[in-house]
Amino acid sequence: MMLTGMHIAIIGGDARQLEVIRKLTELDAKLTLIGFDQLAHSFTGATKASINEVDFVDLDAIILPVHGTNVEGKVDTVFSNEPIPFTEEMLLKTPKHCTVYSGISNSYLDSLMKAVNRKHVLLFERDDVAIYNSIPTAEGTIMIVIQHTDFTIHGSRIAVLGLGRIGMTVARTFAALGAKVKVGARRSEHIARITEMGLQPFYLQDLEKEVRDIDICINTIPHLIVTASVISKMPAHTLIIDLASKPGGTDFRYAEKRGIKALLVPGLPGVVAPKTAGQIIANVLSQLLFNDLQKRKGNL
Template sequence: MTNKRFTVLGGDLRSVKLANLIAAEGNKVDIYGFKSASFELGMEESLSLELAIKESDVVIGPLPCSNDNENINAPFYPDKIYIKDVFKTMTKNQLFIAGRISEKILHAASVYNVYSVDLLEREEMAVLNAIPTAEGAIQIAMEEMPITLHNCNAMILGFGRIGKILAKMLFGLGCNVYVEARKCSDLAWIRGYGYKPVHITEMENNLAGMDVIFNTIPSVVLDGNMLRKVKKDSLIIDLASKPGGVDFEKAKEQGVKTIWALSLPGKVAPVTAAEFIKDTVYNIINELGV
């Protein structure tokens, strides 16, 4: 895809890599929201939000779009970039694409007549994004655990996209993989893949034997009662988006080591993650005929 004009607005290292990948394919790319970055951006940043957006066909926001529903998620920008200012600046002919766009932000987009698409509502993006997430989770486990993953007991809570890919990777490393799920169909697939199925009602009976627990469910499943079943030298890695799946205060009180590993694709594999985002953005543009 060439001869399109893009704006890459805020975000982490993935966004910077994305801007450069799109520009390398012959597109005009403006970037904004990286003023305080301590690394080479690869291109000049626009002087203002208006100049960055003015001539674009597509405005690409970060993943996640916002942490507070008010401002663009821009960790490399010292000031605030108000989402309403972005939408006020855009025209009805421009497309806004970002990740994990909340209902509040979607409503604001509709008020300003801005057509928006959530990257993580796209199946291809959600599946591919699970790969660096799973690899990052395994990296954390290897760094934090005093034993090998090989022959350890590992439980995954949830059998969605991340759960499926993580289970496959852990199984390949020789883990004894336990997977918790609610649906009978998921439990059947878990058994079929050679993992140990755990119905949610049986989860607490299995927690005590686990060396590492990976949560992928974005609601609190490891509450105080469940955490009491976890052995003290076990490691919990929470991969779920906010609010997470662990009562972190209770975990701390009970001395269970817990790591909330958010936005792993941007931390462990920003170039690969940027390629996934780029391909998904192109798919969206082709489908919408932008």
């Protein structure tokens, strides 16, 4: 599975992008790296450039960081002092087949991709990426619990909110460490699955009642669910860990007022295991790029 002949621009990012660069150069892609001027390491087949030096006419794909752009349309990078502009003018120069890849999107990126009529692939909406990423997420959550509690995970009472791709892994992992895990869900099939896993299920409509005796609340649901009313029913020592994407699903203002420690920690894979998180992205990206190349060659 080689990517010979593909010209790909990688714009900004963090340590995860290094694994992407490493993988794509191994597959013989031609890479232009933008926003990597402070990166000491060099990769054969990859050329550093400023955004003004890039020939967008020649690009087959553009890889943005996990977060894409910020709402002002700039791409953040840890390998340069300045964020990089990502504009309609640039994208309109690209060939029609040029595909943009990012982990997630926002209002700026959504409207930009619609305006230029280019394909935009959101990697973190894919089941495979989310399931692989749930592993370092669960490990990172264990790390945070240990750092912020004075009791063992074993024997502690934990409520996990949501049985999605992350919730399932987190619930199973903490149960394996000896915690007493209950899982809240809305759908009856999720309640059935929680029961099958040997965990205690409850419907989220009963959340206020279910948090009265917990030590830790782990939320994976990306809208406000851990409300002031829910927090008011928790024991004073409860630790809330919110894994949902910003702004999370917790009323952090009320938690602070009540003196309950509440932490918003999205993007744990990139924090606790950037190498593994980067390899997950790189492996999926390389397959998608290869499929794209084969389609254009008429082989698929």
